[in-house]
Amino acid sequence: MNTKPSETASDWERQRAFLAVMREGSLSAAARSLKIAQPTVRRRIEDLEREHGVVLFTRSPAGLLPTPIAMELAGHVEAMSKAAQSFARAASAEASSDAGTVRITASEVVGVEVLPAMLAELRRLHPGLVLELGLSNRSENLLDREADIAIRMVRPAQDALVAKHIGAVRLGLHAHRRFLDRHGRPETIEDVKRLGLIGFETETPGIRTLRASGLPFGAEDFIFRTDSDLGQLAAIRAGIGIGVCHIGLAARDPDLVHVLPDAFNMAFETWVVAHEDVQHVRRVRLVMDALIKGLTDYAE
Incomplete structure (x- = not known):
């Protein structure tokens, strides 16, 4: 039946x-x-x-x-x-339309602190777009169509994905000005560890990439641990300790001070990624192009 x-x-x-x-x-x-x-x-x-x-x-x-x-x-x-x-x-719109729904996935910090201004301008130009933003440090599976576009800090390996390398997002050690006024400015990495480091609880693929590039500390060195990038950023802003932050992001806040720029100079290579099938859908292509341009400018 x-x-x-x-x-x-x-x-x-x-x-x-x-x-x-x-x-x-x-x-x-x-x-x-x-x-x-x-x-x-x-x-x-x-x-x-x-x-x-x-x-x-x-x-x-x-x-x-x-x-x-x-x-x-x-x-x-x-x-x-x-x-x-x-x-x-x-099914939200015709493939040739600049309207319809596009889902983006990005890390917490990129999704909250970096993308909104880009997406606001995109919506101004294409008001028929409906944007979904997933915040996660987990790489959502584009092959299974969990998202249409992903911002990734690890090079994708799957053949069915199209990836545009937009450059390196530079990272630096930062502390709030009042923290440095209270404790003094570090002169070495050992000083940073002694004054108090903010960092992760568990290693993500991105952290393992930094480890391979010579990240000079691990979870055992931190006096404040959280796997939330936004939690780490909030702790830096609150003056709890010294932590790793995007240099471009910290530069927006005059109270965040970049410390030891010569001793700690690392970067996340960054890609905008889509499944090879959906990149030919006009609304996905529009969003992808806007993110590539915006993130390239941010990285530079």
Whole structure:
């Protein structure tokens, strides 16, 4: 018997409810994320459990806990969700149009501190564009169409991706002026370690690239650790210690002082990347070209 369209749509709504509860941990939070009533989410989860004869969640003081079968199913529903989002972006406008949806992924600092001005100008020129911006230090999978365009600090290796190298984003050690007034200005890398370093908890591919280039310190040297780039930047601005920051970004703030420019001089080689198929879609090409120009200017 063929599945009716209404049944297929109903199945997807149930699966969306399941995925929302997996992500949010409670019916109420899932309902808010889906913008539907909590009883509707509960009913859809119960329908799934009844239809497949399984228990998907158990209650605990911390919320709803997924069962082993729910953990196994989650990956399949995540893949369906990504495919649905990719389909919606592709169907948002004709390929020849300068309107429609384009999803960009970038690191936290680049996405929050660098891209918005570029995207504002792009929207001024092409008001029909709808822009989605994913902030993550994880490289979203362009081959699976998790995003249309990625800003990457590690050279992509996949053959199906088109990558434009825009140059090196230079990095430097920076501290807030009041921190240096209080502790003195370091004269060596050992002074920096002694005064207090801000840095990461775990090594990302970008950090490993810097390690290979001679990064002179690791997590054991930090007095303030966070894997959030924005958290590190906030800590530098707050005067907690000395940390690594884009030189071009720090130059915008007169209270951030570049220290030891000769002793610490590193860079992230940067690429704007897209899947080879979507670069021929006009709206994607417009966004890609704008990012290439804007980031090239920023790197220089």
